Amino acid sequence: MPKLVKDGAIIDDQWALLAKPDTDADTVEVPTGAVIIPLSVWLAQKQHLSERTDVGVWIDSDESANDLAEDAKTLPLIAVNFPAFMDGRSFSNARLLRERFGFTGELRAVGGFIRDQLCYLSRCGVNAFRFDDDSVNLEEAKKSLEDFTEFYQAGSDQPTPLFRRRTA
Template identity: 75%
Template structure:
């Protein structure tokens, strides 16, 4: 079973992530068990899926996290997808989920992000990291969460900027 870093620990990933559908999202068969569905599938099948407590949603970099709206508060897991490590739109999606939509569940980074981004992702509210690259050393990745101990700017984890904390 694949592993991920969650809340500073390496654990088994018990969730299955569905790919974006090529056809109509309303026609996608969502299997039983813990499943992370694309945003398009959630929006198309919301009424049927919201009764389940084992459904998460993943948001691609070209999608707007605000489309989840109040549904975000009811989901156990939301994943933000990185199609490439240079595409930083998932950072913004993570902040929107935590700060505007009030999401309190597992916020997972998935895709092609790199270890150097973990500390910054955690500042945006991401607490779980599932690398697409299976060769990533998860012990080293876990240690990357502590790359920095102080930050000038505000974040989800520290809403007061450094100049205010020193005043």
């Protein structure tokens, strides 16, 4: 079974990731069991799928968290996809999900992100990391969550910037 880093621990990945459909999203058959579906499938089949507690949604970097909006609060898991490690749009989506839409479930990074980005992703609210490359040493990768101990800027994990914390 594939593994991932979640909340600083290495665990089995219980969720299957459904690929983007080549056909109309409303005709995609969503399997039973814990599954993460593309945003397009969720939007097309939301009325039917919103009754399930084992459905998560993944947002591609060219899609917006705004399209999920208030639905985010009802989902157990949302994944943000990184088609390449140089595409940072999913950082913004993660932060929007946590701060604007109040998502409190598992926020997972999937795709082509790299170990060096884990600390920054966690600052945006991501708490689970599923690498595309199964050869990544997860014990070493999770150490990246502690690359820095203090941050100047505010983040999802620390809403008050350093200059305000120093004067408090």
